[in-house]
Amino acid sequence: RALVERDISSGINAEYGVTTGWKFNHWELRGVPVRMEVGPRDMKNNQVVVVRRDNGVKATLPDENLEQSLQSLLDTVHDDMYNRALVERDNAMVVVKEWKDFCANLDQKKILLAPFCGAIPCEEAIKKDSARTGEAGEDEKAPAMGAKSLCIPFEQPGDATSETCICPNCDEKAKAYTLFGRSY
Numbered sequence: 085r086a087l088v089e090r091d092i093s094s095g096i097n098a099e100y101g102v103t104t105g106w107k108f109n110h111w112e113l114r115g116v117p118v119r120m121e122v123g124p125r126d127m128k129n130n131q132v133v134v135v136r137r138d139n140g141v142k143a144t145l146p147d148e149n150l151e152q153s154l155q156s157l158l159d160t161v162h163d164d165m166y167n168r169a170l171v172e173r174d175n176a177m178v179v180v181k182e183w184k185d186f187c188a189n190l191d192q193k194k195i196l197l198a199p200f201c202g203a204i205p206c207e208e209a210i211k212k213d214s215a216r217t218g219e220a221g222e223d224e225k226a227p228a229m230g231a232k233s234l235c236i237p238f239e240q241p242g243d244a245t246s247e248t249c250i251c252p253n254c255d256e257k258a259k260a261y262t263l264f265g266r267s268y
Contacts, residue, residue, distance in 0.1 A: 090151045092158070094120070112137050117161045118154070138165050179241045179261070183252045186264075187214055190231050195265040199247035199258030200233065206251040207233055210264065213252065231264040 087094045097107045108119060121133040130147040134154070138161055145153045178189045179197045189196055200206070215230035244258040 086151045087154065090155055092151065092154060117165075118157060120154075136161055138168075177263075180250070181247060183213075183250060186231075186250055190214055190264070190266060191216075193266075195234070195263055196231070197237070197241055197261045197263055198250035199244040200260065200262035200264075201249035201251070201254055201256040202259045202262075203249075203254070203256065206249055206254045206256075209251050209253055229266055231266055234263040234265050236260045236262050 097111065099107065102110075111119065115137075117137050119135045119137065121135070123133075126132055131144050132147065132150065133142060133144055134157060135142050136157070143157075145157075173195075176193070176195050177197060178185075178194045180186045180189055181199060186196060186198060211230035211232055213230065216228040240261050242261070244261045247258045248254070249256050249258050250264075
């Protein structure tokens with residue numbers, strides 16, 4: 085009840101006929117960030133065991149101020165997951181201005197910020213020209229489809245209007261840096 089008052093969604097898995105490990109896995113696959121375990125010994129010691137899904141770290145929290153401790157733990161899990169995703173995104177993002185760099189980085193599973201005029205024929209040409217052709221020397225395990233535009237980020241790496249569109253057959257000035265990538 086105290087968790088609900090703090091807007092922390094919680095539930096009890098009291099299923100019979102399934103193992104504890106099955107219960108843990110069942111909820112982890114659904115994205116529950118923290119598992120709380122309460123056994124007879126924990127109740128006797130006025131504590132609960134919590135396990136973070138993102139890194140598997142177990143901790144013991146006292147019953148008193150459990151709501152505040154759990155809220156703090158949830159905030160920490162959120163911040164850690166967000167920061168890890170941000171680092172992964174930043175490590176995978178490359179600014180490219182030349183077509184040869186575009187295809188080379190795309191084949192390395194990078195997402196690309198490239199100057200783009202925004203024209204549909206250019207986007208279709210980029211998709212077609214960046215697709216793998218199955219030629220010798222290409223990584224056979226790499227995806228074969230071409231790049232597609234994903235979005236125009238609010239934070240631009242520079243003034244794209246001074247650049248030419250990344251499409252090799254286009255001489256138009258770019259409108260913005262656009263994020264390109266392959267769907268896997």
